[in-house]
Amino acid sequence: MSWFIVKRVTSLLPILFGISLITFILLHLTPGDPAAAYLRASHIPPTDEAVATLRAELGLDKPLYIQYVNWLIKVVQLDLGISYVSKNSVWEEIMLHFFPTVQLAFASCIFIIVISLPIGMISAIYRGKWIDQFSRIIAFVSVSMPAFWLGFLLIYFLSVKLDLFPVLGRGTFAHLVLPSLTLAFPYIGTYMRLLRTSTLENLNEPFVVYARARGLRERRIVSRHVLKKSLLPVLTGLGMSLGNMLSGAVIVETVFAWPGMGSLFITSILNRDYPMIQGCLLFMGAIFVVCNLLVDLTYAFLDPRIRWEGGKK
Amino acid sequence: MMGQHSILTVNNLNIVVSTPHGVTQTVNDVSFELEAGKVFGLVGESGSGKTMTCMSLLNLLPDEAKVVEGSIKFRNKDILNCSTEDVRKVRGSEIAMIMQNPMTAFNPVRNIGCHFIETLRTHLHINKHQAREMAMAYLEKMDLPYPENLLKQYPFQLSGGMLQRVMIAITMSLNPSILIADEPTTALDATNQLQILKQLDRLRNEYNTGILLVSHDLGVIAQMADEVAVMYGGYIVEKASVLKLFNRPKHPYTRALLQSRLGLTRRKEKSVKRVSVSHRNLINRETACPFIERCGDADHTCANNRLELKEYEKDHLVRCVKLQ
Numbered sequence: 001m002s003w004f005i006v007k008r009v010t011s012l013l014p015i016l017f018g019i020s021l022i023t024f025i026l027l028h029l030t031p032g033d034p035a036a037a038y039l040r041a042s043h044i045p046p047t048d049e050a051v052a053t054l055r056a057e058l059g060l061d062k063p064l065y066i067q068y069v070n071w072l073i074k075v076v077q078l079d080l081g082i083s084y085v086s087k088n089s090v091w092e093e094i095m096l097h098f099f100p101t102v103q104l105a106f107a108s109c110i111f112i113i114v115i116s117l118p119i120g121m122i123s124a125i126y127r128g129k130w131i132d133q134f135s136r137i138i139a140f141v142s143v144s145m146p147a148f149w150l151g152f153l154l155i156y157f158l159s160v161k162l163d164l165f166p167v168l169g170r171g172t173f174a175h176l177v178l179p180s181l182t183l184a185f186p187y188i189g190t191y192m193r194l195l196r197t198s199t200l201e202n203l204n205e206p207f208v209v210y211a212r213a214r215g216l217r218e219r220r221i222v223s224r225h226v227l228k229k230s231l232l233p234v235l236t237g238l239g240m241s242l243g244n245m246l247s248g249a250v251i252v253e254t255v256f257a258w259p260g261m262g263s264l265f266i267t268s269i270l271n272r273d274y275p276m277i278q279g280c281l282l283f284m285g286a287i288f289v290v291c292n293l294l295v296d297l298t299y300a301f302l303d304p305r306i307r308w309e310g311g312k313k
Numbered sequence: 314m315m316g317q318h319s320i321l322t323v324n325n326l327n328i329v330v331s332t333p334h335g336v337t338q339t340v341n342d343v344s345f346e347l348e349a350g351k352v353f354g355l356v357g358e359s360g361s362g363k364t365m366t367c368m369s370l371l372n373l374l375p376d377e378a379k380v381v382e383g384s385i386k387f388r389n390k391d392i393l394n395c396s397t398e399d400v401r402k403v404r405g406s407e408i409a410m411i412m413q414n415p416m417t418a419f420n421p422v423r424n425i426g427c428h429f430i431e432t433l434r435t436h437l438h439i440n441k442h443q444a445r446e447m448a449m450a451y452l453e454k455m456d457l458p459y460p461e462n463l464l465k466q467y468p469f470q471l472s473g474g475m476l477q478r479v480m481i482a483i484t485m486s487l488n489p490s491i492l493i494a495d496e497p498t499t500a501l502d503a504t505n506q507l508q509i510l511k512q513l514d515r516l517r518n519e520y521n522t523g524i525l526l527v528s529h530d531l532g533v534i535a536q537m538a539d540e541v542a543v544m545y546g547g548y549i550v551e552k553a554s555v556l557k558l559f560n561r562p563k564h565p566y567t568r569a570l571l572q573s574r575l576g577l578t579r580r581k582e583k584s585v586k587r588v589s590v591s592h593r594n595l596i597n598r599e600t601a602c603p604f605i606e607r608c609g610d611a612d613h614t615c616a617n618n619r620l621e622l623k624e625y626e627k628d629h630l631v632r633c634v635k636l637q
């Protein structure tokens with residue numbers, strides 16, 4: 001197992017390097033001059049002279065690869081530069097917005113797990129019964145309903161009409177409920193159906209027949225044999241979704257005025273705040289990679305076949 | 314026949330399978346008895362209904378299949394009509410089963426110990442530690458080395474032969490009176506086959522278990538079985554003691570089966586008169602012999618007589634109009 005972890009972690013390094021390279025190049029290929037953007041953000045008229053001075057100051061006149069190396073050296077020290085707009089450290093800004101996003105993402109994950117796993121499981125076991133039909137409807141609604149609409153509906157009914165939850169913003173635990181539910185909703189349907197499908201597949205596997213032939217109780221067969229194996233595909237998806245949610249939920253954050261990564265990213269794009277955009281992209285890339293690693297490790301923990309394959313080599 | 318000694322009695326079993334393409338009768342009028350310490354062999358080509366028959370004995374048919382007629386009596390229990398909980402208690406402890414493919418019979422994400430111990434603890438009132446000790450003892454009996462390690466291993470780390478032996482060890486540990494072995498050797502190589510057959514033989518001799526041995530390998534049946542039934546198209550077409558069946562096969566299908574095994578399929582077969590196409594439309598599916606389209610001896614009498622499994626001579630039953 002420890003070998004497996006070492007192997008997986010070292011394989012991340014080239015990926016992270018690739019992400020940094022792509023982030024850097026992408027931004028320098030897009031039209032628009034960062035120096036001009038900087039001046040505009042600082043309310044200085046971008047005259048040719050001012051731009052030229054600033055380019056020299058920011059090191060933008062050097063060859064691209066030198067710029068990259070300089071940038072990378074700083075990045076490794078977690079120095080992502082200074083925001084053109086707020087003039088604060090990009091890293092600190094990201095950290096400031098990342099925590100609310102983490103809160104939101106984990107609360108959503110809890111909603112997803114608590115709602116979709118039991119219903120998905122039960123609708124597989126009672127296939128064709130009312131609970132199965134019910135879950136089909138939920139799934140359909142959940143994947144087709146736009147997040148902003150659901151967000152407004154929840155605000156209107158639960159906050160405005162019934163006054164159960166605060167309308168906007170962040171602070172108490174109650175503030176977290178509506179945005180995380182809104183964020184979780186589309187995933188709930190997906191994972192419900194995914195778990196249902198994989199459970200159904202497993203219920204027809206010979207190992208279930210053999211478990212029954214050994215006289216095991218149905219409850220044990222489902223909880224000890226079918227559930228664990230059926231969770232594997234769900235887990236992969238869930239890890240990816242977590243990565244998605246951790247890199248910010250633009251719409252949900254906008255609807256609920258949630259100060260997370262999504263709104264930070266969008267604002268920096270609108271402002272052409274180059275260091276901030278770069279920082280966000282790199283950070284999100286890293287988050288995705290780490291989430292993937294976590295999925296792999298959990299997978300290996302649950303599925304011995306992978307664990308051993310990893311250990312042998 | 315020898316009714317009093319039998320532990321499991323199957324009588325007039327009929328199973329239908331419903332698929333999107335329609336309903337098919339897959340097992341027809343199957344009757345047999347299993348006795349303590351005896352091996353009952355069931356042979357037949359692929360799709361003849363052997364597995365269906367086996368699964369029904371534990372009331373474990375897939376959702377599409379259903380017993381529409383007949384009864385299965387285990388001692389005094391009516392397997393098909395007693396409560397789910399009652400059948401569950403019989404499974405594993407009284408009637409055990411060995412699966413055709415050992416590689417898929419175990420849950421890949423649970424280790425051998427988990428499978429073994431949970432089975433023991435389902436049927437016996439023992440704690441984990443006792444179950445573990447017991448599991449090791451039985452694995453050792455199966456000549457499986459390092460039982461302690463084995464319990465920690467996962468199915469994919471063992472060979473098919475070893476897994477099959479683990480299944481037999483699990484079976485033995487609960488000392489059931491009946492073992493259903495559905496093609497226990499098909500997925501194995503020759504050396505492993507021999508090993509497994511030896512262990513099954515032991516089970517019969519030492520534990521007096523009655524075994525239903527399914528196979529399409531006639532060699533295995535000849536070596537192991539006391540009594541044999543040949544299935545074709547869901548029917549038992551011939552049933553006799555192993556000696557009679559192999560020495561004096563009566564039914565045309567059994568004869569063909571034995572000939573092809575000995576490599577004696579004569580060229581003559583080509584000239585075998587088949588029921589002509591025009592006649593085929595006249596065949597009454599309800600009453601015709603299931604073997605009619607491949608039978609060399611077929612004629613119009615075969616198409617319109619409802620066939621029954623009748624005594625050709627004492628303890629030798631055949632389903633064929635020509636032999637009754």
Ligand SMILES: Nc1ncnc2c1ncn2[C@@H]1O[C@H](COP(=O)(O)OP(=O)(O)OP(=O)(O)O)[C@@H](O)[C@H]1O
Nearest residue numbers: 330332339358359360361362363364365366375377
């Ligand atoms: N789950 C199923 N759904 C539909 N039809 C089935 C199903 N299982 C079996 N059948 C049909 O039932 C018939 C009997 O199948 P069965 O598995 O009992 O044959 P078998 O004698 O065990 O064959 P084999 O030697 O290949 O194991 C076959 O014709 C098969 O097509």
Ligand code: SF4
Nearest residue numbers: 602605608615633634
């Ligand atoms: S009844 Fe007729 S078709 Fe059927 S096995 Fe006998 S001879 Fe052949």
Ligand SMILES: [Mg+2]
Nearest residue numbers: 363364365495
């Ligand atoms: Mg079969």
